[in-house]
Amino acid sequence: MNQMNSPLIRIGVFYDGNYFLKISDYYYFQHDRKARISLEGLHEFIRHQVAEEEDVDVRLAQITDSHFFRGRLSATEARDKDRLFHDRLLDDILMNLGVTTHYMPLKTRDGRLQEKGIDVWLALEALELAMHKSFDVIVLIAGDSDYVPLIKKLNTVGTRVMLLNWDFKYVDFKGENRVTRASQQLLEHVTYPTQMHDIIDQGLSSGDELIESLFVNTPEPVAFPAVKPVRPTGPTAAGPVGTVGISTIKNLKNGFGFVVMPPNNLFFSYADMAEGDFNDLHEGDWVEFTVGRNHRDEDCARQVRKVPAPEMEEGDEYGDEAEHESIDSPDRL
Template sequence: MPHTARQLTKIGVFYDGNYFAAVSRFYKYQHRQHAWISIRGLHEFIRCRVAKSERVDYHNCQIIDAHYFRGRFSAQQCVEKGEHVLFHERVLDDILMRANVTAHHLPMNAMGKEKGIDVWLALEAFELSTYKHFDVVVLVAGDSDYIPLARKLKTLGIRVMVLGWQISYDGPNGEPKGTTPSQMLLTEVSYPVLMSDLIDGAASAEGADELEAVRSLFQPREDQSESASTDGDPPLWKPGKIAAQKRGYGFVEPGNLFFFYGALVDADFEDLHEGMEVTFQEGLGRDSQPAAVKVRTEQIGQ
Protein backbone atom coordinates (compact mmCIF):
# COMPACT_ATOMS: atom_id res chain seq x y z
CA MET A 1 0.00 0.00 0.00
CA PRO A 2 1.48 3.42 -0.89
CA HIS A 3 2.58 5.60 1.99
CA THR A 4 0.14 8.37 1.03
CA ALA A 5 -2.74 5.91 1.20
CA ARG A 6 -1.75 4.77 4.69
CA GLN A 7 -1.76 8.41 5.89
CA LEU A 8 -0.08 7.63 9.20
CA THR A 9 3.67 8.25 9.12
CA LYS A 10 5.16 5.66 11.46
CA ILE A 11 8.36 6.61 13.25
CA GLY A 12 10.78 4.35 15.11
CA VAL A 13 13.35 5.98 17.42
CA PHE A 14 16.52 4.23 18.54
CA TYR A 15 18.86 5.72 21.15
CA ASP A 16 22.54 4.98 21.53
CA GLY A 17 22.17 5.47 25.28
CA ASN A 18 25.80 6.17 26.07
CA TYR A 19 25.93 8.82 23.34
CA PHE A 20 22.69 10.45 24.44
CA ALA A 21 23.76 10.42 28.10
CA ALA A 22 27.06 12.14 27.27
CA VAL A 23 25.26 14.82 25.26
CA SER A 24 22.66 15.38 27.96
CA ARG A 25 25.36 15.69 30.63
CA PHE A 26 27.08 18.33 28.50
CA TYR A 27 23.95 20.48 28.41
CA LYS A 28 23.41 19.99 32.14
CA TYR A 29 26.94 20.79 33.32
CA GLN A 30 28.91 22.57 30.56
CA HIS A 31 26.37 24.41 28.39
CA ARG A 32 24.60 27.65 29.32
CA GLN A 33 21.28 25.74 29.31
CA HIS A 34 22.25 24.00 32.57
CA ALA A 35 19.42 21.50 32.00
CA TRP A 36 18.93 17.88 30.97
CA ILE A 37 17.55 17.12 27.54
CA SER A 38 13.90 16.15 27.83
CA ILE A 39 13.06 12.91 26.04
CA ARG A 40 9.46 14.01 25.69
CA GLY A 41 10.66 17.31 24.24
CA LEU A 42 13.00 15.51 21.88
CA HIS A 43 10.16 13.29 20.65
CA GLU A 44 8.05 16.37 20.00
CA PHE A 45 10.91 17.83 17.93
CA ILE A 46 11.26 14.56 16.02
CA ARG A 47 7.58 14.61 15.05
CA CYS A 48 7.87 18.22 13.85
CA ARG A 49 11.03 17.56 11.81
CA VAL A 50 9.69 14.35 10.26
CA ALA A 51 6.47 16.12 9.29
CA LYS A 52 8.46 18.86 7.54
CA SER A 53 10.89 16.45 5.90
CA GLU A 54 8.20 14.04 4.70
CA ARG A 55 5.79 16.88 3.80
CA VAL A 56 2.96 15.33 5.77
CA ASP A 57 0.63 16.57 8.48
CA TYR A 58 2.15 16.75 11.95
CA HIS A 59 -0.82 15.02 13.56
CA ASN A 60 -0.31 11.99 11.32
CA CYS A 61 3.34 11.62 12.37
CA GLN A 62 3.47 9.23 15.31
CA ILE A 63 6.35 7.63 17.18
CA ILE A 64 5.06 4.11 17.48
CA ASP A 65 8.23 2.58 18.93
CA ALA A 66 11.19 4.00 20.86
CA HIS A 67 14.13 1.99 22.22
CA TYR A 68 17.10 2.91 24.40
CA PHE A 69 20.30 0.81 24.37
CA ARG A 70 23.09 1.13 26.93
CA GLY A 71 25.53 -0.90 28.98
CA ARG A 72 24.77 -1.24 32.69
CA PHE A 73 26.84 -2.01 35.78
CA SER A 74 25.94 -5.06 37.84
CA ALA A 75 24.35 -4.58 41.25
CA GLN A 76 27.67 -5.42 42.94
CA GLN A 77 29.57 -2.94 40.75
CA CYS A 78 27.03 -0.25 41.67
CA VAL A 79 27.56 -0.93 45.37
CA GLU A 80 31.34 -0.72 44.93
CA LYS A 81 31.11 2.52 42.94
CA GLY A 82 28.73 4.09 45.46
CA GLU A 83 27.52 7.63 44.70
CA HIS A 84 23.93 6.41 44.45
CA VAL A 85 24.53 4.68 41.10
CA LEU A 86 21.58 2.36 41.57
CA PHE A 87 19.33 5.29 42.46
CA HIS A 88 20.32 7.25 39.34
CA GLU A 89 19.76 4.23 37.13
CA ARG A 90 16.27 3.81 38.62
CA VAL A 91 15.55 7.49 37.96
CA LEU A 92 16.51 6.96 34.31
CA ASP A 93 14.27 3.89 34.15
CA ASP A 94 11.38 5.99 35.44
CA ILE A 95 12.02 8.69 32.83
CA LEU A 96 12.13 6.17 30.00
CA MET A 97 9.03 4.40 31.27
CA ARG A 98 7.03 7.64 31.41
CA ALA A 99 8.14 8.51 27.88
CA ASN A 100 7.14 5.03 26.65
CA VAL A 101 10.72 4.14 25.71
CA THR A 102 11.80 0.49 25.99
CA ALA A 103 15.19 0.06 27.68
CA HIS A 104 17.72 -2.58 26.60
CA HIS A 105 20.85 -3.25 28.66
CA LEU A 106 23.98 -5.37 28.41
CA PRO A 107 26.43 -5.79 31.30
CA MET A 108 29.54 -3.64 31.43
CA ASN A 109 32.82 -5.52 31.15
CA ALA A 110 35.50 -5.56 33.84
CA MET A 111 36.94 -2.28 32.51
CA GLY A 112 33.59 -0.53 32.76
CA LYS A 113 33.08 -0.46 28.98
CA GLU A 114 29.95 -1.49 27.13
CA LYS A 115 30.50 -4.16 24.48
CA GLY A 116 28.13 -5.22 21.70
CA ILE A 117 25.42 -2.69 22.46
CA ASP A 118 25.70 -0.96 19.07
CA VAL A 119 25.36 -4.31 17.31
CA TRP A 120 22.25 -5.10 19.34
CA LEU A 121 20.77 -1.70 18.48
CA ALA A 122 21.37 -2.27 14.78
CA LEU A 123 19.87 -5.76 14.81
CA GLU A 124 16.79 -4.66 16.76
CA ALA A 125 16.28 -1.60 14.57
CA PHE A 126 16.44 -3.64 11.38
CA GLU A 127 14.21 -6.43 12.70
CA LEU A 128 11.56 -4.07 14.07
CA SER A 129 11.64 -2.02 10.87
CA THR A 130 10.84 -5.07 8.76
CA TYR A 131 8.15 -6.20 11.20
CA LYS A 132 6.44 -2.88 11.97
CA HIS A 133 7.06 -1.18 8.60
CA PHE A 134 8.40 2.13 9.86
CA ASP A 135 8.35 4.96 7.37
CA VAL A 136 11.18 6.80 9.13
CA VAL A 137 13.78 5.44 11.54
CA VAL A 138 15.44 8.04 13.77
CA LEU A 139 18.87 7.27 15.20
CA VAL A 140 20.00 9.31 18.19
CA ALA A 141 23.60 8.42 17.53
CA GLY A 142 26.78 9.66 15.92
CA ASP A 143 28.98 6.61 15.33
CA SER A 144 30.01 5.44 11.88
CA ASP A 145 29.24 1.89 13.06
CA TYR A 146 25.60 2.61 12.17
CA ILE A 147 26.33 3.21 8.48
CA PRO A 148 25.58 -0.44 7.50
CA LEU A 149 22.25 -0.18 9.33
CA ALA A 150 21.34 3.00 7.45
CA ARG A 151 22.20 1.33 4.14
CA LYS A 152 20.15 -1.76 4.95
CA LEU A 153 17.14 0.30 5.96
CA LYS A 154 17.31 2.21 2.68
CA THR A 155 17.01 -1.06 0.76
CA LEU A 156 13.63 -1.47 2.50
CA GLY A 157 12.55 1.98 1.35
CA ILE A 158 12.80 3.35 4.88
CA ARG A 159 14.10 6.87 5.32
CA VAL A 160 16.68 7.36 8.06
CA MET A 161 17.10 10.48 10.20
CA VAL A 162 20.13 10.98 12.43
CA LEU A 163 20.16 13.41 15.34
CA GLY A 164 23.77 14.29 16.05
CA TRP A 165 25.60 16.78 18.25
CA GLN A 166 28.95 18.48 17.77
CA ILE A 167 30.08 19.52 21.23
CA SER A 168 33.40 20.42 22.85
CA TYR A 169 34.45 21.41 26.34
CA ASP A 170 37.42 21.29 28.70
CA GLY A 171 37.80 18.30 31.01
CA PRO A 172 38.67 18.49 34.74
CA ASN A 173 42.37 18.85 33.94
CA GLY A 174 41.91 21.23 31.03
CA GLU A 175 42.05 18.49 28.41
CA PRO A 176 39.74 18.97 25.39
CA LYS A 177 36.67 16.75 25.36
CA GLY A 178 33.60 16.39 23.21
CA THR A 179 32.04 14.48 20.37
CA THR A 180 31.50 14.96 16.65
CA PRO A 181 29.05 12.89 14.62
CA SER A 182 30.47 10.83 11.78
CA GLN A 183 30.29 12.85 8.58
CA MET A 184 30.03 9.61 6.62
CA LEU A 185 26.96 8.66 8.65
CA LEU A 186 25.34 12.07 8.13
CA THR A 187 26.01 11.82 4.39
CA GLU A 188 24.55 8.33 4.21
CA VAL A 189 21.14 9.09 5.75
CA SER A 190 18.09 10.78 4.27
CA TYR A 191 17.66 13.42 6.96
CA PRO A 192 20.81 14.48 8.85
CA VAL A 193 20.09 16.90 11.72
CA LEU A 194 22.88 18.62 13.63
CA MET A 195 21.07 19.34 16.88
CA SER A 196 23.86 21.43 18.40
CA ASP A 197 23.52 24.02 15.62
CA LEU A 198 19.76 24.23 16.12
CA ILE A 199 20.08 24.62 19.88
CA ASP A 200 22.76 27.31 19.62
CA GLY A 201 20.99 29.15 16.81
CA ALA A 202 23.63 28.44 14.15
CA ALA A 203 20.91 26.73 12.07
CA SER A 204 17.32 27.82 11.65
CA ALA A 205 14.35 25.73 12.72
CA GLU A 206 11.95 24.76 9.95
CA GLY A 207 8.85 26.72 10.92
CA ALA A 208 7.31 28.15 14.09
CA ASP A 209 6.23 24.74 15.41
CA GLU A 210 9.73 23.34 15.21
CA LEU A 211 11.20 26.51 16.71
CA GLU A 212 8.98 26.06 19.76
CA ALA A 213 9.95 22.38 19.91
CA VAL A 214 13.65 23.34 19.92
CA ARG A 215 13.01 25.81 22.74
CA SER A 216 11.28 23.06 24.70
CA LEU A 217 14.04 20.46 24.37
CA PHE A 218 15.23 20.94 27.92
CA GLN A 219 13.68 20.13 31.26
CA PRO A 220 12.67 23.31 33.09
CA ARG A 221 15.31 24.60 35.45
CA GLU A 222 14.35 24.61 39.10
CA ASP A 223 15.05 28.32 39.40
CA GLN A 224 12.65 29.02 36.55
CA SER A 225 9.80 26.83 37.74
CA GLU A 226 9.25 28.64 41.01
CA SER A 227 6.36 31.00 41.50
CA ALA A 228 6.94 34.71 41.14
CA SER A 229 6.04 34.95 44.85
CA THR A 230 8.96 35.96 47.07
CA ASP A 231 7.48 35.30 50.49
CA GLY A 232 8.58 31.66 50.64
CA ASP A 233 5.05 30.26 50.52
CA PRO A 234 4.32 27.42 48.08
CA PRO A 235 2.88 28.54 44.70
CA LEU A 236 -0.90 28.87 44.64
CA TRP A 237 -3.11 26.86 42.31
CA LYS A 238 -5.31 29.32 40.44
CA PRO A 239 -8.54 28.53 38.57
CA GLY A 240 -8.50 29.10 34.83
CA LYS A 241 -9.30 27.59 31.47
CA ILE A 242 -7.55 26.56 28.27
CA ALA A 243 -7.61 29.60 25.98
CA ALA A 244 -5.84 28.01 23.01
CA GLN A 245 -4.15 24.73 22.17
CA LYS A 246 -1.41 24.37 19.56
CA ARG A 247 1.01 21.60 18.63
CA GLY A 248 2.57 20.71 21.95
CA TYR A 249 1.83 23.97 23.73
CA GLY A 250 -1.07 26.22 24.64
CA PHE A 251 -2.29 29.23 26.59
CA VAL A 252 -4.23 29.54 29.84
CA GLU A 253 -6.63 32.30 30.89
CA PRO A 254 -6.62 34.56 32.79
CA GLY A 255 -3.47 36.26 31.63
CA ASN A 256 -3.04 34.38 28.34
CA LEU A 257 -0.14 32.51 29.96
CA PHE A 258 1.94 30.15 27.82
CA PHE A 259 2.37 26.52 28.88
CA PHE A 260 4.26 23.61 27.32
CA TYR A 261 2.82 20.08 27.38
CA GLY A 262 5.50 19.10 29.89
CA ALA A 263 3.76 21.35 32.46
CA LEU A 264 0.75 19.02 32.61
CA VAL A 265 0.43 17.26 35.95
CA ASP A 266 -2.43 14.78 35.58
CA ALA A 267 -3.43 14.63 31.90
CA ASP A 268 -2.16 13.97 28.40
CA PHE A 269 -1.95 16.92 26.06
CA GLU A 270 -4.38 15.26 23.65
CA ASP A 271 -7.04 15.23 26.40
CA LEU A 272 -7.21 19.02 26.58
CA HIS A 273 -9.60 21.23 24.64
CA GLU A 274 -10.23 24.95 24.39
CA GLY A 275 -12.48 26.24 27.15
CA MET A 276 -11.62 23.33 29.45
CA GLU A 277 -11.46 24.33 33.12
CA VAL A 278 -8.07 23.80 34.76
CA THR A 279 -6.00 24.99 37.69
CA PHE A 280 -2.46 26.27 37.22
CA GLN A 281 0.60 27.67 38.96
CA GLU A 282 2.07 30.86 37.58
CA GLY A 283 5.83 31.30 37.40
CA LEU A 284 8.63 32.16 35.01
CA GLY A 285 9.07 30.27 31.74
CA ARG A 286 12.22 29.48 29.80
CA ASP A 287 12.57 33.07 28.55
CA SER A 288 12.02 34.44 32.07
CA GLN A 289 8.55 35.53 31.01
CA PRO A 290 5.34 34.87 33.00
CA ALA A 291 4.03 31.39 32.19
CA ALA A 292 1.89 28.58 33.58
CA VAL A 293 4.61 26.28 34.92
CA LYS A 294 2.16 23.60 36.11
CA VAL A 295 -1.31 22.84 34.76
CA ARG A 296 -3.77 20.23 36.01
CA THR A 297 -7.34 19.33 35.14
CA GLU A 298 -8.21 18.47 38.73
CA GLN A 299 -10.19 21.36 40.20
CA ILE A 300 -9.53 23.10 43.49
CA GLY A 301 -11.20 21.33 46.38
CA GLN A 302 -11.42 17.94 44.65
Protein backbone atom coordinates in the same frame (compact mmCIF):
# COMPACT_ATOMS: atom_id res chain seq x y z
CA MET B 1 7.60 -3.34 3.39
CA ASN B 2 5.81 -0.06 4.11
CA GLN B 3 2.04 -0.15 4.14
CA MET B 4 0.52 1.52 1.09
CA ASN B 5 -2.24 4.13 0.96
CA SER B 6 -1.68 5.25 4.55
CA PRO B 7 -1.05 8.97 5.18
CA LEU B 8 0.45 8.23 8.60
CA ILE B 9 4.24 8.54 8.89
CA ARG B 10 5.33 5.81 11.30
CA ILE B 11 8.47 6.78 13.25
CA GLY B 12 10.79 4.46 15.16
CA VAL B 13 13.31 6.11 17.52
CA PHE B 14 16.51 4.31 18.50
CA TYR B 15 18.87 5.63 21.16
CA ASP B 16 22.50 4.77 21.67
CA GLY B 17 22.06 5.41 25.39
CA ASN B 18 25.67 6.20 26.22
CA TYR B 19 25.81 8.75 23.40
CA PHE B 20 22.53 10.37 24.46
CA LEU B 21 23.58 10.65 28.12
CA LYS B 22 26.87 12.22 27.05
CA ILE B 23 24.89 14.84 25.13
CA SER B 24 22.59 15.45 28.10
CA ASP B 25 25.60 15.84 30.43
CA TYR B 26 27.12 18.37 28.05
CA TYR B 27 24.05 20.61 28.18
CA TYR B 28 23.81 20.20 31.96
CA PHE B 29 27.45 20.87 32.85
CA GLN B 30 29.08 22.68 29.90
CA HIS B 31 26.48 24.55 27.86
CA ASP B 32 25.04 27.88 28.99
CA ARG B 33 21.56 26.31 29.17
CA LYS B 34 22.61 24.25 32.24
CA ALA B 35 19.79 21.75 31.88
CA ARG B 36 19.37 18.15 30.84
CA ILE B 37 17.67 17.01 27.66
CA SER B 38 13.99 16.17 28.13
CA LEU B 39 13.04 12.92 26.43
CA GLU B 40 9.43 14.03 26.15
CA GLY B 41 10.51 17.30 24.58
CA LEU B 42 12.90 15.49 22.26
CA HIS B 43 10.12 13.20 21.00
CA GLU B 44 7.90 16.19 20.28
CA PHE B 45 10.77 17.83 18.40
CA ILE B 46 11.29 14.63 16.40
CA ARG B 47 7.64 14.57 15.32
CA HIS B 48 7.83 18.17 14.10
CA GLN B 49 11.17 17.63 12.36
CA VAL B 50 9.98 14.50 10.56
CA ALA B 51 6.73 16.23 9.55
CA GLU B 52 8.74 19.09 8.07
CA GLU B 53 11.09 16.79 6.15
CA GLU B 54 8.26 14.55 4.93
CA ASP B 55 6.05 17.55 4.12
CA VAL B 56 3.05 16.34 6.14
CA ASP B 57 0.92 17.72 8.96
CA VAL B 58 2.60 17.06 12.30
CA ARG B 59 -0.47 15.09 13.39
CA LEU B 60 0.42 12.52 10.74
CA ALA B 61 3.96 12.08 12.08
CA GLN B 62 3.68 9.68 15.02
CA ILE B 63 6.32 7.84 17.04
CA THR B 64 5.02 4.27 17.10
CA ASP B 65 8.05 2.66 18.73
CA SER B 66 11.13 3.81 20.65
CA HIS B 67 14.06 1.86 22.07
CA PHE B 68 16.97 2.74 24.37
CA PHE B 69 20.20 0.67 24.37
CA ARG B 70 22.92 0.97 26.98
CA GLY B 71 25.61 -0.95 28.86
CA ARG B 72 24.82 -1.14 32.57
CA LEU B 73 26.63 -1.64 35.86
CA SER B 74 25.68 -4.55 38.07
CA ALA B 75 23.52 -3.70 41.10
CA THR B 76 26.52 -4.05 43.42
CA GLU B 77 28.74 -1.83 41.28
CA ALA B 78 25.97 0.76 40.89
CA ARG B 79 25.46 0.78 44.66
CA ASP B 80 29.18 1.22 45.33
CA LYS B 81 29.34 4.11 42.85
CA ASP B 82 26.08 5.67 44.13
CA ARG B 83 24.43 5.13 40.76
CA LEU B 84 21.44 2.99 41.79
CA PHE B 85 19.09 5.93 42.32
CA HIS B 86 20.02 7.68 39.08
CA ASP B 87 19.76 4.45 37.08
CA ARG B 88 16.29 3.88 38.53
CA LEU B 89 15.34 7.50 37.85
CA LEU B 90 16.28 7.08 34.18
CA ASP B 91 14.26 3.85 34.06
CA ASP B 92 11.22 5.69 35.41
CA ILE B 93 11.52 8.40 32.75
CA LEU B 94 11.88 5.86 29.94
CA MET B 95 9.05 3.71 31.27
CA ASN B 96 6.64 6.63 31.61
CA LEU B 97 7.39 7.67 28.03
CA GLY B 98 6.87 4.13 26.73
CA VAL B 99 10.49 3.65 25.65
CA THR B 100 11.61 0.02 25.58
CA THR B 101 14.94 -0.48 27.37
CA HIS B 102 17.70 -2.87 26.30
CA TYR B 103 20.60 -3.32 28.73
CA MET B 104 23.80 -5.32 28.48
CA PRO B 105 26.30 -5.77 31.32
CA LEU B 106 29.38 -3.60 31.16
CA LYS B 107 32.56 -5.68 30.88
CA THR B 108 35.87 -4.93 32.57
CA ARG B 109 38.75 -4.90 30.09
CA ASP B 110 42.23 -3.67 30.90
CA GLY B 111 40.94 -2.42 34.24
CA ARG B 112 38.18 -0.31 32.66
CA LEU B 113 34.45 -0.86 32.28
CA GLN B 114 33.57 -1.03 28.59
CA GLU B 115 30.41 -1.30 26.53
CA LYS B 116 30.53 -4.21 24.09
CA GLY B 117 27.86 -5.40 21.68
CA ILE B 118 25.32 -2.62 22.18
CA ASP B 119 25.74 -1.20 18.67
CA VAL B 120 25.21 -4.65 17.12
CA TRP B 121 22.09 -5.25 19.21
CA LEU B 122 20.67 -1.84 18.31
CA ALA B 123 21.31 -2.45 14.59
CA LEU B 124 19.67 -5.88 14.63
CA GLU B 125 16.60 -4.64 16.50
CA ALA B 126 16.23 -1.56 14.31
CA LEU B 127 16.41 -3.55 11.06
CA GLU B 128 14.04 -6.27 12.27
CA LEU B 129 11.47 -3.79 13.59
CA ALA B 130 11.72 -1.61 10.48
CA MET B 131 10.68 -4.60 8.40
CA HIS B 132 8.01 -6.01 10.72
CA LYS B 133 6.47 -2.76 11.96
CA SER B 134 6.63 -0.87 8.67
CA PHE B 135 8.49 2.21 9.89
CA ASP B 136 8.53 5.00 7.33
CA VAL B 137 11.30 6.87 9.17
CA ILE B 138 13.80 5.66 11.74
CA VAL B 139 15.36 8.34 13.91
CA LEU B 140 18.82 7.36 15.10
CA ILE B 141 20.40 9.14 18.06
CA ALA B 142 23.99 8.03 17.73
CA GLY B 143 27.30 9.10 16.26
CA ASP B 144 29.40 5.98 15.71
CA SER B 145 30.37 4.85 12.20
CA ASP B 146 29.53 1.28 13.30
CA TYR B 147 25.92 2.12 12.41
CA VAL B 148 26.70 2.72 8.72
CA PRO B 149 25.83 -0.89 7.72
CA LEU B 150 22.47 -0.51 9.48
CA ILE B 151 21.69 2.66 7.54
CA LYS B 152 22.63 1.02 4.23
CA LYS B 153 20.31 -1.90 4.98
CA LEU B 154 17.47 0.44 5.98
CA ASN B 155 17.94 2.29 2.70
CA THR B 156 17.51 -0.97 0.77
CA VAL B 157 14.14 -1.71 2.44
CA GLY B 158 12.89 1.82 1.78
CA THR B 159 13.01 3.18 5.34
CA ARG B 160 14.27 6.76 5.52
CA VAL B 161 16.77 7.52 8.29
CA MET B 162 17.01 10.74 10.26
CA LEU B 163 20.20 11.17 12.27
CA LEU B 164 20.16 13.53 15.25
CA ASN B 165 23.80 14.52 15.64
CA TRP B 166 25.79 16.97 17.74
CA ASP B 167 29.14 18.65 17.17
CA PHE B 168 30.79 20.30 20.18
CA LYS B 169 34.00 20.42 22.14
CA TYR B 170 35.00 21.47 25.64
CA VAL B 171 37.84 21.20 28.17
CA ASP B 172 37.33 18.55 30.86
CA PHE B 173 38.40 18.61 34.52
CA LYS B 174 41.87 17.37 33.56
CA GLY B 175 42.35 20.25 31.15
CA GLU B 176 42.03 17.94 28.16
CA ASN B 177 40.03 18.79 25.05
CA ARG B 178 36.95 16.64 24.53
CA VAL B 179 35.24 16.47 21.14
CA THR B 180 31.89 14.91 20.21
CA ARG B 181 30.78 14.73 16.60
CA ALA B 182 29.00 12.23 14.37
CA SER B 183 30.89 10.12 11.88
CA GLN B 184 31.04 11.72 8.45
CA GLN B 185 30.09 8.35 6.96
CA LEU B 186 26.84 8.40 8.92
CA LEU B 187 26.02 11.88 7.69
CA GLU B 188 26.66 10.86 4.08
CA HIS B 189 24.32 7.85 4.13
CA VAL B 190 21.29 9.07 6.11
CA THR B 191 18.27 10.63 4.46
CA TYR B 192 17.87 13.50 6.91
CA PRO B 193 21.06 14.61 8.73
CA THR B 194 19.95 16.95 11.51
CA GLN B 195 22.56 19.25 13.09
CA MET B 196 21.12 19.48 16.59
CA HIS B 197 23.81 21.76 18.04
CA ASP B 198 23.00 24.48 15.50
CA ILE B 199 19.24 24.01 15.76
CA ILE B 200 19.34 24.21 19.56
CA ASP B 201 21.60 27.27 19.76
CA GLN B 202 19.56 29.15 17.16
CA GLY B 203 16.28 28.15 18.78
CA LEU B 204 17.41 29.19 22.26
CA SER B 205 18.58 32.58 21.01
CA SER B 206 15.25 33.21 19.29
CA GLY B 207 13.09 31.89 22.13
CA ASP B 208 11.62 29.03 20.09
CA GLU B 209 9.19 27.19 22.38
CA LEU B 210 9.79 23.82 20.69
CA ILE B 211 13.52 24.14 21.35
CA GLU B 212 12.96 25.36 24.91
CA SER B 213 10.87 22.26 25.54
CA LEU B 214 13.92 20.13 24.70
CA PHE B 215 15.21 20.83 28.20
CA VAL B 216 14.13 19.76 31.65
CA ASN B 217 12.98 22.82 33.58
CA THR B 218 12.65 21.25 37.04
CA PRO B 219 15.50 20.43 39.46
CA GLU B 220 16.79 16.89 39.41
CA PRO B 221 15.26 14.65 42.10
CA VAL B 222 17.69 13.77 44.86
CA ALA B 223 18.74 10.37 46.12
CA PHE B 224 18.26 11.21 49.78
CA PRO B 225 15.81 13.36 51.70
CA ALA B 226 17.23 16.59 53.04
CA VAL B 227 18.71 16.30 56.51
CA LYS B 228 18.17 19.17 58.88
CA PRO B 229 20.46 18.68 61.85
CA VAL B 230 21.19 21.20 64.53
CA ARG B 231 23.72 23.35 62.73
CA PRO B 232 26.93 24.36 64.51
CA THR B 233 28.26 27.90 64.46
CA GLY B 234 31.37 27.02 62.46
CA PRO B 235 33.08 24.28 60.48
CA THR B 236 32.98 20.81 61.97
CA ALA B 237 35.51 18.06 61.38
CA ALA B 238 34.66 14.82 59.64
CA GLY B 239 33.80 11.97 61.99
CA PRO B 240 32.60 8.41 61.49
CA VAL B 241 30.34 7.46 58.62
CA GLY B 242 26.96 9.10 59.11
CA THR B 243 28.36 12.16 60.89
CA VAL B 244 26.76 15.40 59.71
CA GLY B 245 29.25 18.17 59.02
CA ILE B 246 29.33 21.71 57.69
CA SER B 247 32.08 23.40 55.71
CA THR B 248 32.85 25.33 52.54
CA ILE B 249 33.41 24.18 48.98
CA LYS B 250 37.08 24.15 48.06
CA ASN B 251 36.94 23.33 44.33
CA LEU B 252 34.27 22.75 41.70
CA LYS B 253 34.74 21.21 38.29
CA ASN B 254 32.46 19.55 35.74
CA GLY B 255 30.03 17.67 37.95
CA PHE B 256 32.18 17.19 41.05
CA GLY B 257 34.02 19.09 43.74
CA PHE B 258 35.66 19.01 47.18
CA VAL B 259 34.46 20.13 50.60
CA VAL B 260 37.11 21.66 52.86
CA MET B 261 37.75 19.14 55.64
CA PRO B 262 41.29 18.57 56.94
CA PRO B 263 43.40 16.58 56.71
CA ASN B 264 41.92 15.37 53.40
CA ASN B 265 39.20 17.38 51.68
CA LEU B 266 36.04 15.38 50.95
CA PHE B 267 35.09 14.52 47.38
CA PHE B 268 31.46 14.80 46.21
CA SER B 269 29.64 14.75 42.87
CA TYR B 270 26.34 16.04 41.53
CA ALA B 271 24.86 12.62 42.43
CA ASP B 272 25.52 13.38 46.12
CA MET B 273 23.23 16.42 46.23
CA ALA B 274 20.47 16.06 48.84
CA GLU B 275 18.61 19.07 47.49
CA GLY B 276 19.16 21.93 45.08
CA ASP B 277 21.02 21.99 41.79
CA PHE B 278 24.74 21.23 41.52
CA ASN B 279 25.08 24.01 38.96
CA ASP B 280 23.95 26.56 41.55
CA LEU B 281 26.98 25.85 43.77
CA HIS B 282 30.05 28.09 43.83
CA GLU B 283 33.48 27.78 45.38
CA GLY B 284 33.36 29.17 48.90
CA ASP B 285 29.68 28.30 49.46
CA TRP B 286 28.76 26.71 52.78
CA VAL B 287 27.28 23.22 52.62
CA GLU B 288 26.00 20.60 55.02
CA PHE B 289 26.88 17.01 54.27
CA THR B 290 26.96 13.51 55.69
CA VAL B 291 30.27 11.66 55.91
CA GLY B 292 30.25 8.56 53.70
CA ARG B 293 32.68 6.06 52.23
CA ASN B 294 33.41 5.40 48.57
CA HIS B 295 34.42 2.17 46.82
CA ARG B 296 38.05 2.84 47.78
CA ASP B 297 37.02 2.95 51.44
CA GLU B 298 37.88 6.66 51.59
CA ASP B 299 35.89 9.39 53.31
CA CYS B 300 33.63 11.41 51.00
CA ALA B 301 30.71 13.82 51.34
CA ARG B 302 27.15 12.57 50.78
CA GLN B 303 23.72 14.25 50.96
CA VAL B 304 25.26 17.64 50.21
CA ARG B 305 23.09 20.75 50.38
CA LYS B 306 23.85 24.45 50.31
CA VAL B 307 23.24 26.34 53.57
CA PRO B 308 23.71 29.93 54.81
CA ALA B 309 27.10 30.76 56.30
CA PRO B 310 27.06 30.09 60.05
CA GLU B 311 27.69 32.83 62.56
CA MET B 312 31.29 32.43 63.60
CA GLU B 313 32.15 32.73 67.25
CA GLU B 314 34.89 35.16 68.16
CA GLY B 315 38.32 33.66 67.66
CA ASP B 316 37.20 31.07 65.10
CA GLU B 317 39.68 30.61 62.26
CA TYR B 318 39.36 28.41 59.25
CA GLY B 319 41.82 29.38 56.57
CA ASP B 320 43.67 27.96 53.67
CA GLU B 321 46.29 26.39 55.89
CA ALA B 322 43.90 23.47 56.43
CA GLU B 323 43.32 22.91 52.75
CA HIS B 324 45.63 20.24 51.43
CA GLU B 325 43.93 18.30 48.67
CA SER B 326 43.81 19.46 45.08
CA ILE B 327 41.37 18.43 42.37
CA ASP B 328 41.39 14.67 41.86
CA SER B 329 39.69 12.34 39.42
CA PRO B 330 36.00 11.52 39.81
CA ASP B 331 37.15 7.89 40.11
CA ARG B 332 37.05 8.59 43.84
CA LEU B 333 33.29 8.10 43.73
